Amino acid sequence: MKLENRRIWITGAASGIGEAMARQLSGVASLLIISDLNAERLLALKPELEKGITTVDALPFDLSNRTEVEKAADKVLATYGGVDLLINNGGISQRGLFYETTEEVDRRIMEINFFSYVVLTKKMLPPMLAQGFGHIAATSSMTGKFGFPLRSSYAASKHAVQGYFETVGLELYDRGIRVTVASPGRIRTNISVNALSGEGTRYGQMDPGQAGGMPAEKCAARYLRAIRRDQWEVYIGYNEILMIWFKRYLPWLFRKLALRVGKV
Template identity: 40%
Template sequence: MTFNNKVIWITGASSGIGKSLAITLSNENCKLILSARRKAELEKVKALCKQPENIAVLTLDLAETETHASIAGDAISLFGKIDILINNGGISQRSPIIDTDIAVDRKLMEVDYLGTVALSKALLPHFVANKTGHYVVVSSLMGKFSSPLRSAYCGAKHALHGFFDALRLEHSADNIKVTIICPGFVNTDVARNALTSDGSKQGYQDHMTESGLDVEVFVKRMLKAIKNEKYEAYIGKFEILGVYVKRISIKLLHKLVLRSKVR
């Protein structure tokens, strides 16, 4: 698969991975739709991209699922079709379970899981009618195994795997692809923007995130996985070993995660 002549819709495109995806893909012969809540920030990203005439900005709040059907229609009308939806938008969390208000768990599910599911379902009839389409879901290694202080985030990301594995099975005959990307630590503002126990932002970077993969390096590997139509791709440094350790022994993984003191 190539990106040639494709229309690619990216959520969470105002910063971090989404921003880097937009800038990198603007070098390809494709058209881009950039979505996030902040239009001004999306316009800044568009200004950094090549071929701005091939880029459209479309505001979207993942938590407002009742708007997704209408917004999906607007997205299709921009260039006449959608070939790839990159579900990148979302938020993280850093707080102990015992201290975390249930509203925080609900917020993570509404944005990271239900928002992504609602948007994908809104676009599904278009993919089925065209007998082609590719969902790319930015999950996390936390969608494969868990770590302390990320309970709501882990729950939402695990849920994404269950839903999109089912979608892949149900629509294989419609030539609809699903690629789930599982990042490890990537040096973005995800930790700064993570919600704490009362729903406020953490506001600072943590050491492991700061020492993670450079976002441009991550995006290059991610785009390679999309081109190869991988079912899942684990992208990071040493932390990706957790996926394979879990297959051998959950108890061993438990001990290794505790020993790592990742917080």
């Protein structure tokens, strides 16, 4: 879908990949709704994005809170009648062994990374169907293609995104709605710093893999290019993306590498 003069809503827009996408859409989209947990950062970002034709609405809410998610969606529907492109991107990672991770943390990760995407998509769909077009993007991960040590619930949530949104794309194809699932590899953001430990505290460390990863701006550009091209899915990263192919075609090699790289 072309992105010029579109109404676009991005979650997780105050940092990392989401912020980079918001910056690249400023002056392109007619309306940018930027959402995040951190209201202060959103409000600081808003004037930077408001240029040219773009109206920017900062809409903070907690993706882990079902009521807040629904309220935010209702507000968007009431104020703007819907959006042309929804980028479900907000998310939280994990750094904890599965048997040391509380069920509360397991559920929190699923709520943020998966169920919030489901709720927002269902809410934004009716006006898209009524106008006969629309695009839904969902940020998964290469960990949505295979399991990896210390990321059991994260991998589960990102696998859920893959299966769910591929289905959404197939069900809606004939009705003019396109779906893009993005699977980034290691992108240089604060994702590992913000990750949850098994007990739900902030992990607080920049992983070397993240530090040496692809810059968020480059990832955002590839993500947006995939949306423009109506790609069903896109893998974004450097050599680590090979792991997806190893898992599919050389599973023995994938396991050898995952056991070595993910040593705990």
